[in-house]
Amino acid sequence: MKKIVILSSCIALLCSCNNSPKNIDRELSKQEIISLNAIKTLSKPEGDLILTNTCYACHNPKSNSHDNMLAPPLAGIKNKYLKTYPTKDLFVAQVSDYIFNPTQENALMKGPIKRFGLMPKIGLSKKEAQEIALFIYNNKLQVPSWFPKHFEDKHNKKWEDNSSK
Numbered sequence: 234m235k236k237i238v239i240l241s242s243c244i245a246l247l248c249s250c251n252n253s254p255k256n257i258d259r260e261l262s263k264q265e266i267i268s269l270n271a272i273k274t275l276s277k278p279e280g281d282l283i284l285t286n287t288c289y290a291c292h293n294p295k296s297n298s299h300d301n302m303l304a305p306p307l308a309g310i311k312n313k314y315l316k317t318y319p320t321k322d323l324f325v326a327q328v329s330d331y332i333f334n335p336t337q338e339n340a341l342m343k344g345p346i347k348r349f350g351l352m353p354k355i356g357l358s359k360k361e362a363q364e365i366a367l368f369i370y371n372n373k374l375q376v377p378s379w380f381p382k383h384f385e386d387k388h389n390k391k392w393e394d395n396s397s398k
């Protein structure tokens with residue numbers, strides 16, 4: 234009996250580690266690509282204002298400690314999304330889907346949900362979500378001062394700011 238319990242928990246553990254990111258090979262339809270190409274490009278001041286007003290209450294890049302955060306820094310999230318969804322269209326599609334409708338199953342990272350709880354739905358239109366996602370892709374994001382060290386401790390490699398793509 235004990236063996237079965239141990240065996241099944243090992244299997245459960247293996248499965249949970251093997252959870253490959255969702256939609257990694259998502260094929261965007263022609264229609265989706267046309268809609269992504271029609272997204273308005275926000276200027277730097279416009280985009281920064283939206284991030285400050287709608288995202289940074291939780292994803293605060295000015296916080297001086299990890300302990301004060303209500304959500305992970307967007308620069309770190311961007312880095313992870315870029316590694317997983319490297320093309321612009323896929324990046325924008327995935328980020329905008331999440332901020333339009335954050336759900337446990339849409340999330341790329343499970344760790345932050347455990348630590349902070351699920352991001353609440355913030356009531357953006359699909360169009361607004363796409364504009365913000367494109368702005369995030371196109372612009373360098375502020376990195377909190379404590380973050381590079383945190384990243385290096387956690388991943389055992391140097392933080393390289395890829396957020397200036």
Ligand code: HEC
Pocket residue numbers: 284287288289290291292303304305310328331332335339340341342343345346349350351352353355365
């Ligand atoms: C009320 C707090 C709050 C606000 C406002 C907020 N977020 Fe989040 N966000 C969170 C939390 C908490 C998480 C971590 C848990 C999760 O992934 O849902 C998160 C996670 C994310 C993720 C990563 C999800 C994944 O795939 O793992 C993205 C992308 C994101 N937020 C983008 C944004 C953007 C862009 C804005 C502004 C338009 C925003 N968030 C506003 C709380 C917030």
